[in-house]
Amino acid sequence: MIDRTEVQARLTYEVCIPLIRRAMIALSRGETRQLLRAIIPLGEGRLFGIMPGALGERAMFGAKLISVFPGNGAKGIQSHQGVVVLFDAESGAPVCVVHAGEVTAIRTAAASAVATDVLARPDAHRLAILGCGEQAATHARAISKVRPLSAIGVWGRSADRAGAFAERLSAELALPVIAQATARACVAEADIICTVTNAADPVLLGRWVAPGAHVNLVGSGFAGPVEVDDDLVVRARFIADSREGVLAQGAEFLRAKAAGLIGDDHVVGEIGQVLDGALVGRQSADQITVYKSLGHVVQDLAAAQALFELAD
Numbered sequence: 001m002i003d004r005t006e007v008q009a010r011l012t013y014e015v016c017i018p019l020i021r022r023a024m025i026a027l028s029r030g031e032t033r034q035l036l037r038a039i040i041p042l043g044e045g046r047l048f049g050i051m052p053g054a055l056g057e058r059a060m061f062g063a064k065l066i067s068v069f070p071g072n073g074a075k076g077i078q079s080h081q082g083v084v085v086l087f088d089a090e091s092g093a094p095v096c097v098v099h100a101g102e103v104t105a106i107r108t109a110a111a112s113a114v115a116t117d118v119l120a121r122p123d124a125h126r127l128a129i130l131g132c133g134e135q136a137a138t139h140a141r142a143i144s145k146v147r148p149l150s151a152i153g154v155w156g157r158s159a160d161r162a163g164a165f166a167e168r169l170s171a172e173l174a175l176p177v178i179a180q181a182t183a184r185a186c187v188a189e190a191d192i193i194c195t196v197t198n199a200a201d202p203v204l205l206g207r208w209v210a211p212g213a214h215v216n217l218v219g220s221g222f223a224g225p226v227e228v229d230d231d232l233v234v235r236a237r238f239i240a241d242s243r244e245g246v247l248a249q250g251a252e253f254l255r256a257k258a259a260g261l262i263g264d265d266h267v268v269g270e271i272g273q274v275l276d277g278a279l280v281g282r283q284s285a286d287q288i289t290v291y292k293s294l295g296h297v298v299q300d301l302a303a304a305q306a307l308f309e310l311a312d
């Protein structure tokens with residue numbers, strides 16, 4: 001059993017970013033196995049998800065059982081609760097149970113950092129984060145590992161929470177972190193934008209995004225809620241964590257497609273293909289790039305395996 005404290009101590013970004021990079025390459029090469037997540041709505045925005053997969057035909061396998069309760073943040077507890085269960089490749093026996101909330105928080109931000117590293121401009125240094133919950137903090141920590149940030153802007157629907165979050169984050173990272181009054185002001189000069197909200201409707205509009213910016217779409221993990229408008233989806237070079245996943249469950253893509261603005265070919269490929277040199281990521285300095293993150297069990301299993309191998 002690996003609890004939250006041990007995950008925090010061992011799954012550092014120095015460990016997690018490289019292993020997520022390897023996992024996404026393996027996913028795009030077809031070396032891993034996974035099913036689309038099954039999601040059971042529980043009302044009031046609450047969800048229960050089941051995510052099974054394997055790291056290869058003769059590799060460790062398992063599943064993540066995860067609940068998402070957006071109201072937990074107000075209670076001071078994680079919105080994502082659950083376990084990752086890891087099975088041995090030789091015997092088929094379960095060998096490890098890991099705290100899924102903390103793994104999800106860290107590996108999701110690490111995946112965005114991996115995408116940012118290959119899609120953002122090399123000189124990108126201004127980060128904007130829409131949202132001020134747990135994923136906002138982990139994304140700031142992770143992105144700071146792949147770009148030398150000079151300043152961070154944050155926005156949240158609660159000005160008080162955003163202000164308190166900015167103060168804490170500034171002290172932690174020793175960077176200027178400014179809480180902005182509007183999402184538009186937050187992203188106005190940003191080179192890198194992360195949307196990490198539980199918004200049902202767009203909080204980021206395409207006309208606010210500067211040429212050359214990179215955007216990580218993270219908050220919506222299933223078909224339904226959207227964080228950005230159709231204009232941004234249409235204008236951007238749109239790259240998925242999993243093309244199959246985004247075509248089935250990527251809310252922002254599906255909304256623009258339903259409006260007749262794009263087709264399936266608008267998802268030009270997967271981040272693993274970019275990492276592997278099989279697909280060009282950014283094509284020009286003024287191109288807007290989007291990484292759509294749904295999150296996948298191969299990320300959880302790769303993290304769980306690393307933690308299992310590091311365990312005393």
